[in-house]
Amino acid sequence: MSDTLSRLRGELIAAGQFFHSKGWVPATSSNFSARLGAEDMLITSSGQHKGRLDDNGFLRADLQGVSLETGKRPSAETGLHTVMYRRDPAIGCVLHTHSVNATVLSMRLEEVVLAGYEVQKAFPGVETHESRLMIPIFPNSQDIPALAAEVNAYLDAHPQTVAYLIRGHGLYTWGTTVADTLRHIEALEFLFECVYRQLLLDR
Template sequence: MNDAHSFEQARRSIIAVGQRIWRQGWCPATSSNFSQRLDDERCAITVSGRDKGALQDTDIMQVDMQGRSLDGQKPSAETLLHTQLYRRDQSIGAVLHTHSVKATLVSMHADGPVSWQGLELLKAFQGTDSHEGNLTIPVFDNTQDIAALADQVQGWMSVHGTGVAYLIRGHGLYTWGRDMTETLRHLEALEFLLDYYWQTHRLASAGERLMAGDAKA
């Protein structure tokens, strides 16, 4: 595939995925960013501050793997979190970062990594072929110092492996896969799991309140 063809294909795929994610309400108010690997040296990524549900060709730019613009457009502040993943693992072909309500709620509630087990939808993740597997994703504190956050992510992955996703507290979700199709499948499965986690937590808190009420009565 020549360079122009590969960038054009990446643009089409990012625009399509943006419309699909926007319809779900997971990238409100120009938040979020989406990228796709072009080769070892470059990726295509959304330009800072664009409406992700109505992306145009000019809203997708090229950066190198240090997050520097290759075409004069301004990359998102969070570009370094995408390029950290591409540099770390050559098999990663696409990265999706979203700002859903459920990702934000769970990230504010969790006081450590978030885990799931025993759920059929865990099979949506690459390398998991049974509901008996389990999935754990870390939660990092939010910061405007993206280079420091990228270092922190790198440090976690050096110890625990690349995994499939992480949360940033009060902010949102990052997930990735070998290509855009797999990454979107991971995102949709994670949104289901975050919703499940949150609803389970709410039921548990309601049960505790009920028990406390019974104890007082």
């Protein structure tokens, strides 16, 4: 067992416990992955509760999403992880959560525009609250290859994107390390809460 694999697994288990404590990974929803090397990744296996993951809740898969461990099936949404690792070798982690705020906003808005918030500086390359972050919202689909192709085309056209939502479903974001990506989730959830409360105040 490589040190990298056990370290990353420990980081993803801790991320799941943190997200669960916040109510961002209800039931067996959500999925987490981390890059192991140029051609493989560690990803949560199908049907796991993400707040109670243990060492058996993961498997190695290649960057086409094919399991490298017999008898273990990766998450149904694996294609949304592999598309990120294939498009950018600097991406080391992809995290997907299902919070109430992300879900509700995705049902009401066409996109989430983040502007004027200090916390936007949690993202790479963002140095001022005066920046403007657009979080696109894609229609939900059970056709993961089609959705992954749609996301990939959008990111080609909008390379500054830091995350996206799937309508009525949840949030995807990525980063160079698990810690980076966890920071992105935490910042986005804070920002979604702000946007949600502002919409209520503006009514």
